[in-house]
Amino acid sequence: MENNLILDRVDSNEIHDYLLFLLETSDEINFFCESSYQILSNYLKLNSFIVTSFSENTDQCEIVYQNFNTTSSEEYLSTVFSLVNKSLEDKLKRKIYFNFHNNINNYFEGFCHLTNHNNNSYFYLLSLQFKGKYIGNLLIDFEKFYKTENEAKKVIILLGKYLAIYLYEKLLEFKQQDLEKQKQKLNQSKENQSEYLSKMNHELRTPISAVIGFAKMLQQQLYGELNAKQAQYVDAIYQSGKYLLDLISDLLDISKIEANKEDLYIEKILVNELCESSLALIKTNAEQRGLKLILTIEDSIKYCYIDRRRIQQVLVNLLSNAVKFTETGFITLDVKEENNCIFFRVIDTGIGISQESQKKLFLPFSQLNTHLHRQSKGSGLGLVISRELAKLHGGDITLISEENKGSCFTLYLPQVHK
Template sequence: MNTLTNQDSQIFQQETKMPKSIYHQNWSKNLIRQIYCLLNSDIDPQVKIAQVLAIIGETYQVDNVVLLKIQSSVSQIYGTWGSNDRSWLESFIDQQWFTLASSSKEHQVYQFCQENVIVNDYRKVSYCEEIRSNEDLHCCILSLPLYVSHNFFGYLILQNDQSDRIFNCEEIDSLETIIDQIAIAIQQIKYQERIKKIELENKQLKSSKNNKSDYFSHVSHELRTTLAGILGLSKMLKQELYGPLNEKQKEYVNGIRVSGEHLLALVNDFLDLSKIEADKEELFLENVTVEDICLATISIIQPKADEQNIDIILKVSEQVDFCTVDQRKIKQILINLMSNAIKFTEEGSVTLQVEKVDNWLKFCVIDTGIGIKEEDQKKLFQPFQQIHSKLSRQHKGTGLGLALSRKLAQLHEGELTLTSEYGKGSCFTLELPLKLSQPNPNPIC
């Protein structure tokens, strides 16, 4: 450790050819520069504070240096240099330092520099009646308050067994500058502790998310297997393979099928959403024709549109040709958006419009439906949020479709947005970058 030598400190006590004010100024600059370099090094902040206390103790030629933390009127020795006897230090704090502290103004620089003498303002010496009769206080004590981020932290205390040691103004001024540097090191320690706590919480959260994803995968597999059996049997009953059904039985069988399909859709959406949140969802990127994706989507939702007499319109810009995406996931988004558009459109059309804007590919699903109120738009992309209307009661939904679609868009480094005017229709826009920054991940098994 680089410290001011004893010789330097002795010279400080002697007369020199150099004017005293200039000598003190240079001495103070060297000391502060030395501590500043130490505190700005890559050493652990706890070690820095210990070394700073050592530099102070050796430079000021005292017996002990104590960094005292005070919280809720409870004192704690935060750092120390000099005596290794913990019980002596605690006794010194309780019996000597607190006696002086209680006799002076709180959070103030002061020193007890001779027997029965206390300096409340270190430029003026005054006597304290409360400690004059105490014959045990034959030592020199200097105490300076320490603030961290403008909050009172505690005191830096220098103690010397020689009761005639007096700290001059220049020495105390230098210590006040050093204290500001110590406060920065303490703040660094607090930041490190906070970062470690956050990292631990993130690790625990990630582990919890992974466990949740594994749990949902297992439950989903069990539910899917059971639902497959229910849907298969309901289909066989509906086809009357084992005998005719009366009208009431047909109604019940159809109800079983519809409820089963709804539950299966909910399980699939919930599992996909959980996998994305647990960072387990991967993309299988491939170069595909945009028009093929659109036509495949329309072929799936066309029967539903025909049932409601809704016209499906496809508009693909001439500038649009290929895109690099996970084809299955993009179709999943478009099917969900167009199904919702058909659901909330009583008459008119649903348009799928694709265009290229700068380095982005935009899929716009535009309907002439009921539109969405502004207060509903804010919560629309949250899980299990659905618009309450006559049409939503007629058509069942999972409440996860739009939340999942936005997550899948963000997985492609894109975004899903909405513009809507109540009573006049809506436009959902899927924006995808023409080139993804991430490398092609492994295909999904």
């Protein structure tokens, strides 16, 4: 019944429309190729009809559909199949290439007349291409024409065109499925990594915290005085321990964010209190450098809706960086509101950042190569974490900077809960 429907469509000269219909509705490669075979069988007495698909991974073609009768010998079919795995140097040519045991080695514009099983037989090979990309081949072995050679050739080329489009779309589907599988594996890997780091967090923090605590007691000389060399070594132990503890915290934060394990606790927060407490945490370092701290908040701004702990972490990081890279002048924390979005701007009069350095500033472990940075080490993860935390809030961090004049980092946060 189904085959008759196909033949009726062929007889009504609606091959093009029918192939377009198949292209839009057929989910199975086998059905699309079988329909193509039925169409062509009205023009040729077919012995074999083979469709191959090119694999970029193996540099070879694999058969995705084959339909042949018993008169075709295994040896002959083996020769036909081996043809599709030939050298791919000619794969982008839309001409016909034959190489049967080196008996024929030329390009042909039309049908090739062969001898098969002591009977005259014709063979046609068409390279399937779409958007300049080699997709595979259509191989046809037949005994005679039911209609003119020109009519048959037109139908073959039309079939080849739609087969190429169909296989191309299937190839994209398969690639999309592979990408989805890889994405799932990657997400699972990130989850495993996050779980591992969470478990290791306690195991690593406990001994390091003990080392820091003991070093602090030695610094305070609670158990006797230290000479200058001992004090120097104890201070190095203390500073290294703190650096390592901060690095562990940063790595844990990054892993949680990447594994989508970071949950925000959004609450209504007093903006003035948030800013003052953040400035208080960097006040000592700023005063040691002789820097002036300035806070300006628009009168209309009273509250914001954020995860307080995380946004304070971002502000402290931005302010600490400003102190680190500013030798003289001031650090300003300026807060404004526009279009239901709060902007926290950290402005400094420091050394500024070159255009080249700005391009990689938000990359993991990226650090500025300056004399000030060498005096105060960091993990190179602070800005990466800060930006990801901002994005979790639906915002971002932007930068405007000019060398030898200073920088302005802007944290903006949409106030969707307002």
